[in-house]
Amino acid sequence: MTDLVQWDEDVVIATDNGVVKMNPSGEITPINNLPAQKLFVTPKDNLLLATDKSVLEYSRKSPPNLIDEGVYNLIYEDRKHTFLFMPDKIKVLE
Numbered sequence: 001m002t003d004l005v006q007w008d009e010d011v012v013i014a015t016d017n018g019v020v021k022m023n024p025s026g027e028i029t030p031i032n033n034l035p036a037q038k039l040f041v042t043p044k045d046n047l048l049l050a051t052d053k054s055v056l057e058y059s060r061k062s063p064p065n066l067i068d069e070g071v072y073n074l075i076y077e078d079r080k081h082t083f084l085f086m087p088d089k090i091k092v093l094e
Contacts, residue, residue: 005039007047008060014039019049031058042077050075055084068093 014036038050047058074085
């Protein structure tokens with residue numbers, strides 16, 4: 001396991017083998033099969049996922065959206081900006 005967040009009633013677990021969500025009754029559903037390092041739930045209740053190649057945004061109502069390509073070791077979003085942290089720089093998206 002590389003990261004874990006609560007997304008509404010579900011627990012989302014990131015691993016080197018992909019990302020799964022587990023609902024309160026214990027049912028496990030795969031989200032993707034990409035190695036994942038970081039997870040973050042945004043103020044808009046979307047899920048940011050940093051894989052080994054990109055950052056994706058998941059919504060409960062639409063397909064995943066590519067935020068940026070690259071390897072990021074930390075991700076964060078407030079109401080106006082998305083912050084993507086690399087070891088040697090920070091990228092801020094509006």
